[in-house]
Amino acid sequence: MTSKELTRRTILQGGAAVAASAPMMAAGVAGAAPAPPRQQAGTKMAVGLSVNGRDVHLDIDPRTSLLDALREHLRLTGTKKGCDHGQCGACTVIVNGRRINSCLSLAVMHEGDTVTTIEGLGTPEKLHPMQKAFIVHDGYQCGYCTPGQICSAVAMLDEVEAGMPSHASEDLDKVSLTEEEIRERMSGNICRCAAYPNIVAAIRNAAEAKA
Amino acid sequence: MKPFTYERATSVADAAKTAGATQGARFIAGGTNLLDLMKLQIETPAHLIDVNHLGLDKIEKTQEGGLRIGALVRNSDLAADATVRRDYAVLSRALLAGASGQLRNKATTAGNLLQRARCPYFYDTRMPCNKRQPGSGCGAIAGMSRNLAILGVSDACIAQHPSDMAVAMRLLDASVETVAPDGSARAIPIADFHLLPGDTPHIETALKNGEIITAVTLPKPLGGTHVYRKVRDRASYAFALVSVAAVFGKGGEARFAFGGIGTKPWASADANAAAPRGANAVAQAALAGARPTKQNAYKQRLTQATLASVFRSWEKKA
Numbered sequence: 001m002t003s004k005e006l007t008r009r010t011i012l013q014g015g016a017a018v019a020a021s022a023p024m025m026a027a028g029v030a031g032a033a034p035a036p037p038r039q040q041a042g043t044k045m046a047v048g049l050s051v052n053g054r055d056v057h058l059d060i061d062p063r064t065s066l067l068d069a070l071r072e073h074l075r076l077t078g079t080k081k082g083c084d085h086g087q088c089g090a091c092t093v094i095v096n097g098r099r100i101n102s103c104l105s106l107a108v109m110h111e112g113d114t115v116t117t118i119e120g121l122g123t124p125e126k127l128h129p130m131q132k133a134f135i136v137h138d139g140y141q142c143g144y145c146t147p148g149q150i151c152s153a154v155a156m157l158d159e160v161e162a163g164m165p166s167h168a169s170e171d172l173d174k175v176s177l178t179e180e181e182i183r184e185r186m187s188g189n190i191c192r193c194a195a196y197p198n199i200v201a202a203i204r205n206a207a208e209a210k211a
Numbered sequence: 212m213k214p215f216t217y218e219r220a221t222s223v224a225d226a227a228k229t230a231g232a233t234q235g236a237r238f239i240a241g242g243t244n245l246l247d248l249m250k251l252q253i254e255t256p257a258h259l260i261d262v263n264h265l266g267l268d269k270i271e272k273t274q275e276g277g278l279r280i281g282a283l284v285r286n287s288d289l290a291a292d293a294t295v296r297r298d299y300a301v302l303s304r305a306l307l308a309g310a311s312g313q314l315r316n317k318a319t320t321a322g323n324l325l326q327r328a329r330c331p332y333f334y335d336t337r338m339p340c341n342k343r344q345p346g347s348g349c350g351a352i353a354g355m356s357r358n359l360a361i362l363g364v365s366d367a368c369i370a371q372h373p374s375d376m377a378v379a380m381r382l383l384d385a386s387v388e389t390v391a392p393d394g395s396a397r398a399i400p401i402a403d404f405h406l407l408p409g410d411t412p413h414i415e416t417a418l419k420n421g422e423i424i425t426a427v428t429l430p431k432p433l434g435g436t437h438v439y440r441k442v443r444d445r446a447s448y449a450f451a452l453v454s455v456a457a458v459f460g461k462g463g464e465a466r467f468a469f470g471g472i473g474t475k476p477w478a479s480a481d482a483n484a485a486a487p488r489g490a491n492a493v494a495q496a497a498l499a500g501a502r503p504t505k506q507n508a509y510k511q512r513l514t515q516a517t518l519a520s521v522f523r524s525w526e527k528k529a
Contacts, residue, residue, distance in 0.1 A: 062259075104314075109261055
């Protein structure tokens with residue numbers, strides 16, 4: 001391993017090469033059959049889902065949250081664990097097109113689902129427009145909440161496009177993306193560095209570029 | 212989290228039957244409240260029955276001109292539904308005032324009705340709490356009670372019901388449809404669905420062992436002007452200190468329901484009758500029998516002020 005390949009994570013794990021250890025196998029996700037009716041207490045369960053366009057199969061303790069499955073089993077550590085109680089939004093991922101808190105969902109409940117994490121939105125070489133906007137507008141400080149902010153923002157714009165109202169909508173039938181709307185719709189993503197003004201600017205910019 | 216077994220239910224009848232016959236079984240749908248409590252070992256189900264695949268996610272008109280909302284309709288979908296926005300705007304508004312975008316995408320109609328208390332003593336397993344551990348006492352009454360209920364309280368419990376959605380459902384006289392383990396179905400008026408704490412605060416609803424909610428039905432639309440006003444510690448993503456749902460008719464008649472102040476979604480016929488006499492009269496009637504603590508006595512004044520704001524919104528809209 002060259003020093004270039006060293007990441008913070010491989011250092012944290014004693015330099016072990018972990019990239020190949022993700023238990024990924026091709027599973028027939030699309031035509032997923034109903035799960036076996038009941039498993040024995042304390043045993044693992046099989047679940048197949050699509051993560052960032054890749055079919056994955058996991059054999060996991062049913063207690064495993066979707067967040068832990070992504071981070072600990074699939075080594076997709078872009079999704080962050082903040083509070084682990086649905087209060088901070090750092091774990092936000094997009095499941096079947098909807099943003100959710102991956103900490104408050106069991107992985108075994110996602111049989112056949114399509115999950116997109118920050119790693120699936122863009123890559124360092126080919127950033128998602130929302131990722132670019134966060135860089136341009138300096139929409140972060142420590143960066144810990146950023147993957148959740150970006151996943152949340154991407155799915156939030158789809159909600160606006162679908163005409164879904166928010167608490168900030170003056171008229172339930174006419175949704176427009178004002179600053180107040182962005183703030184309200186993003187309230188499930190906390191930034192303890194309080195980079196909010198730049199986060200709002202980034203989202204606004206990405207929305208305008210999209211329109 | 213304590214170990215549990217898990218299964219995916221394939222029919223309502225089987226789900227209810229299994230739940231009735233399995234010790235420590237719980238239904239799981241959105242999971243946003245149950246999993247949170249399981250992580251803290253406040254909820255320790257031995258068996259989870261995943262009900263997400265039962266097809267209870269439709270919103271349909273009823274023959275009576277009302278609306279039948281499937282138990283699994285997500286809070287975000289219900290708030291955005293065209294019929295709900297047009298005919299039951301108070302429900303859309305209440306839903307949108309609750310939780311966050313992420314949580315509303317998962318949380319279901321039935322799960323929202325069943326969400327458990329947010330009292331700090333319920334959440335802290337080192338503290339006494341009659342709801343969490345019957346007979347252990349209530350730490351809240353003489354403790355941190357600032358956010359807690361002033362109406363419907365007992366010496367055993369003063370936890371407020373946390374839902375916004377349920378407040379609108381209460382105002383709209385919704386009815387909760389269920390199926391029992393023996394296959395029998397019934398409809399429970401929302402007014403009777405949530406129970407006052409009394410001596411048994413751990414028993415929160417009229418549901419019997421294994422009974423599963425299949426839908427919530429709304430009567431035909433009330434018309435009028437719909438308002439939902441929620442007051443909380445921050446502008447978004449916080450539980451209500453006080454909330455008021457209101458529907459005003461053309462002749463000045465109105466009906467109200469209240470959140471944040473009651474141990475269940477609160478409504479009172481006297482408060483509705485007081486509508487023509489204005490916000491203060493409504494507040495006075497609604498707060499009859501209030502039993503505040505020193506810390507949450509402010510909620511009486513806040514209810515009055517919130518009602519005044521609701522009346523102003525109505526006057527502006529009408």
